Amino acid sequence: MTEAASQSQFTPRVFSGIKPSGGLTLGNYLGAIKRFVEMQGPDFETLYCVVDLHAITVWQDPAELRTATREVAASYLASGIDPEKSILFNQSQVSQHAELGWIFNCVARVGWMNRMTQFKEKAGKNAEKQSLGLYAYPSLMAADILLYHATHVPVGEDQKQHVELTRDIAAKFNHDYKTEFFPLTTPVIEGPAMRVMNLRDGTKKMSKSGESDMERINMLDDADTIAKKFRKARTDPEALPDTLDGLKERPEARNLVDIYAALSDQSPEAVITEYAGAGWGQFKPALADLAVEKLAPISSEMQRLLDDPAEIDRILARGSERARAIAAPILERTYEIVGLVR
Numbered sequence: 303m304t305e306a307a308s309q310s311q312f313t314p315r316v317f318s319g320i321k322p323s324g325g326l327t328l329g330n331y332l333g334a335i336k337r338f339v340e341m342q343g344p345d346f347e348t349l350y351c352v353v354d355l356h357a358i359t360v361w362q363d364p365a366e367l368r369t370a371t372r373e374v375a376a377s378y379l380a381s382g383i384d385p386e387k388s389i390l391f392n393q394s395q396v397s398q399h400a401e402l403g404w405i406f407n408c409v410a411r412v413g414w415m416n417r418m419t420q421f422k423e424k425a426g427k428n429a430e431k432q433s434l435g436l437y438a439y440p441s442l443m444a445a446d447i448l449l450y451h452a453t454h455v456p457v458g459e460d461q462k463q464h465v466e467l468t469r470d471i472a473a474k475f476n477h478d479y480k481t482e483f484f485p486l487t488t489p490v491i492e493g494p495a496m497r498v499m500n501l502r503d504g505t506k507k508m509s510k511s512g513e514s515d516m517e518r519i520n521m522l523d524d525a526d527t528i529a530k531k532f533r534k535a536r537t538d539p540e541a542l543p544d545t546l547d548g549l550k551e552r553p554e555a556r557n558l559v560d561i562y563a564a565l566s567d568q569s570p571e572a573v574i575t576e577y578a579g580a581g582w583g584q585f586k587p588a589l590a591d592l593a594v595e596k597l598a599p600i601s602s603e604m605q606r607l608l609d610d611p612a613e614i615d616r617i618l619a620r621g622s623e624r625a626r627a628i629a630a631p632i633l634e635r636t637y638e639i640v641g642l643v644r
């Protein structure tokens with residue numbers, strides 16, 4: 303059977319998730335959350351998860367983990383994920399994730415895990431001291447996706463390799479058990495903000511865990527902080543060119559143009575056309591104003607939601623129940639295929 307034919311038997315379904323570890327950045331917003339919102343609608347059934355089991359692959363203070371979990375849920379809601387249209391839940395309330403994760407630990411190969419660049423980056427020279435969970439994490443991520451037979455996964459560029467591994471795991475499972483049970487999921491990585499870079503070093507990704515707060519915009523930063531961070535963002539002395547080609551060797555400048563494009567729903571080409579010849583004294587304040595205009599309503603709504611954690615917990619519990627209704631029969635069938643007596 304061709305891949306296209308084998309995929310057509312699956313309901314178009316989107317799954318994606320964010321780890322509740324530390325605060326959320328503009329990278330999470332533009333590379334993930336904003337796009338999650340855009341995929342809600344008639345074309346897909348959408349599931350958005352707070353992947354708390356992934357967060358504990360590195361140490362998390364229990365009280366901070368609870369807060370961060372509610373904060374990710376609040377960011378989804380405040381950005382426009384509608385818990386009626388989408389299934390919004392946290393991973394640990396659906397125990398099938400961990401169960402399918404185990405099955406996939408037995409499908410994935412050690413050699414595949416050894417190629418995961420994110421583990422190498424995170425572990426550095428200290429691989430021996432990392433948790434086994436951090437190493438096995440991509441097979442749990444495959445389980446998150448395949449537990450729902452998700453056909454599409456919107457993620458930022460840094461997660462592409464993990465979604466490709468998910469396809470490898472699905473293909474090996476299907477091959478080993480002579481079935482077409484799991485889909486070969488498509489990573490959806492498109493738009494100008496697939497890799498939002500660090501404001502101090504345009505060759506590094508903007509991340510929650512970078513050393514200095516000045517290198518990232520946090521979703522909960524206030525207007526003054528956002529303006530200050532863009533004003534101090536590293537750039538070069540030159541004005542903006544009139545084509546994107548002129549930004550090839552200018553990663554910091556390219557990053558700010560891409561952020562502007564993503565925030566204003568335009569292409570980077572359109573931004574360059576509008577600002578050709580502009581200096582940073584003009585572009586940076588315009589970018590800061592735009593970011594504040596887009597982020598301020600989201601962060602104030604997040605704060606409002608976080609004042610009522612019981613309501614967030616209620617939404618997550620309800621979403622988990624709906625997620626289980628899809629997950630349970632898929633796990634059950636997986637167990638049968640594998641030969642586990644039930």
Ligand code: TYM
Pocket residue numbers: 317318319320321322329330331332333334353356442443446447455456457458459460461464495496497498499507508509
């Ligand atoms: P996490 O929590 O690190 O990031 C969540 C999402 O945000 C995107 N992202 C970015 N996009 C663009 N530029 C950036 N600087 C940037 N920083 C983060 C990430 O690409 C991601 O889409 N392993 C995943 C979570 C996960 C998951 C899943 C995702 C677990 N199971 C199943 C999809 C499907 C992670 O650690 O993302």
